Amino acid sequence: MGAVSGTAAAVPPPPPNPSDSDIAAAGSRVDEQLGAVGQLINQVAAANQQLAQLDAEVAIRREDVNKALVDLQNARDAADIAAQFVVTAQQALADAGTQIQAAQQKFNEFAVSSYTQGTGVASVSSFLGSNGPEDVLDRAQVLKVLSNSQNAVLDGLQRARTEQANKDSAARESKQQADAAAAEADAQKVQAEQAIATARAALQAQADQKAAIESQRDAAQSQLDVARTDVAGLEGQRVAYSAWEQQKAAEDAAIAAAASAARDAAVQAAARVAANQAAAAAAAAAAAGQRSHTDIDGTESDSETGTTTPTTPKKPRSSTQTPSVTGSAAVELAIDRGMSQLGVPYSWGGGDENGPTKGIRDGGVADSFGDYNKVGFDCSGLMIYAFAGLGISLPHYTGYQYTAGKQVPSSDMKRGDMLFYGPNASQHVALYLGDGKMLEAPQSGSVVKVSPVRYDGMTPYAVRMVS
Structure with a gap:
């Protein structure tokens, strides 16, 4: 945004254009007005300087609002991303639960099979009912395969449970991050609203101060116009008026051309x-x-x-x-x-x-x-x-x-x-x-x-x- 004080016009307002009788009557008052003119010129310059400073201060307040709004939108973007991570983590946790159910089902099926077929008893009876050493070796190999299968099922179940625990931890962490990002977005919103309130107060204060200063300046300008009539001499003002007319015409032509x-x-x-x-x-x-x-x-x-x-x-x-x-x-x-x-x-x-x-x-x-x-x-x-x-x-x-x-x-x-x-x-x-x-x-x-x-x-x- 950036409010800035404007530059002064190249051509000032027109000076008075006195008559011959005005010039004759003003000659005796020239010397006594010189000091007053200098003081009034300083008052007008000081008023204009105060107005320029107020404009610059308000410009900073307005840009503070722009900054707060940018930070607010960035915080909201971060909260959106964190919320998406929560959704991803929760899906991963659900997938881990599905894997545990599958592993548990396999383990249950293996346990039922082992129980109904009597794997523990068969391991002894297989030796007692064998027809010879070779038959015993064959049956031992079968029992080893069954034992390995049991261990594999148990290992798979344990891995699935571990994976579920990890996913559960990741989901909790993502939720915490999402909550923190959302809280940051809320805080940025409060800051943006506070920045607007601050700018609003500064703008209102500027308006009030500016009105008061402009009133003082206008009063000083009125006195200055009267004093100039005596100080410069009305005859000189007539010459100044003619010069002003030429300068104003040239300035108007330049502005129109630009x-x-x-x-x-x-x-x-x-x-x-x-x-x-x-x-x-x-x-x-x-x-x-x-x-x-x-x-x-x-x-x-x-x-x-x-x-x-x-x-x-x-x-x-x-x-x-x-x-x-x-x-x-x-x-x-x-x-x-x-x-x-x-x-x-x-x-x-x-x-x-x-x-x-x-x-x-x-x-x-x-x-x-x-x-x-x-x-x-x-x-x-x-x-x-x-x-x-x-x-x-x-x-x-x-x-x-x-x-x-x-x-x-x-x-x-x-x-x-x-x-x-x-x-x-x-x-x-x-x-x-x-x-x-x-x-x-x-x-x-x-x-x-x-x-x-x-x-x-x-x-x-x-x-x-x-x-």
């Missing part, structure tokens, strides 16, 4: 992405069988019946897959997929390998922008979509994405690298486009857009997924 170029780039990128069936298939394969990032309760909802059922076992996301394309072609494919989403709304927690999704409900500021009901991306969700066309599935948390690829010094960033912000990449991520530009989903109320690279708060390393 917006037009961005729209053209988005259309072209979207066309290339739509035509690349291999990349779409790779993204779909990377997303197949994965849990929804925003799933807190571990259930799936049926939109027609309104019922919910437990989610089926899913595979964990992993960025260790070998990219389906490499080199400059891979870099351009990732950038095309990202650029094709220009203008898509920001949605906290939104986005996966296949495209934009609905976001997270936080009960506060993000909800006021409708993030939970918007189909869009947050910053880490946009990176997931960009690289999914290469068969790479990234985790939905900036801190984990920071260690997903090769870390290179940020001073050596190249086109296609991921740029990170905040302590341990906990605040924000963007995709570097080259020439001092980056693609990002910045914050609630905004959209996916191209921005100048911000170096303030950037991590020491960029991350290179393909080269």
Whole structure:
């Protein structure tokens, strides 16, 4: 996600345009206002700095939620695997019981046969009723065979019982592991819910503080506007107004040209992405069988019946897959997929390998922008979509994405690298486009857009997924 403070507009609001009589009346008040102007300028600058710091703190809280959700889904995957081991162990135990029954049956049959045929008595009478030494030897061989058969049956029964004991022990151990994995999943769910509650409180606190600071700033700005009238001289303001008009016209033309170029780039990128069936298939394969990032309760909802059922076992996301394309072609494919989403709304927690999704409900500021009901991306969700066309599935948390690829010094960033912000990449991520530009989903109320690279708060390393 990663809320970040925006850059100031290149052109400030227009200055006053005084009349000749205003200029004549203001001349005597210039000197006495100089000190007040400096103080008001400092107040406005301090207010803006506080707002930027609040935005950065809230960004970290939001990414904490993304981390907790990733850990929750991983814990659920581990619980699913452990539960499957229990089923396997119980089947093995049942098979061992079947073997014991078969061995016991053989032993019973042998015992009955020995009893009804009188094996013990026959061993004596066979010598007494023999016709000679050769007859005795023949009968001895028969008795030896019978004795060996008895021992074999007894050995088989003993082995079957031992195997059953081993299987029973394995089944108990698997059950204990499954119970522990399920408990870990429950604990991760609690942590995810606590992280959302923490983020919600931070967002609300930010909203309250921001409103108070903006009120102070606006009041200072009003005083500053009055003071500037006297300090700079209304005659100088008329000159400044003319210069502002020219600067504003040039800035408007530059913004319009950049917006037009961005729209053209988005259309072209979207066309290339739509035509690349291999990349779409790779993204779909990377997303197949994965849990929804925003799933807190571990259930799936049926939109027609309104019922919910437990989610089926899913595979964990992993960025260790070998990219389906490499080199400059891979870099351009990732950038095309990202650029094709220009203008898509920001949605906290939104986005996966296949495209934009609905976001997270936080009960506060993000909800006021409708993030939970918007189909869009947050910053880490946009990176997931960009690289999914290469068969790479990234985790939905900036801190984990920071260690997903090769870390290179940020001073050596190249086109296609991921740029990170905040302590341990906990605040924000963007995709570097080259020439001092980056693609990002910045914050609630905004959209996916191209921005100048911000170096303030950037991590020491960029991350290179393909080269």
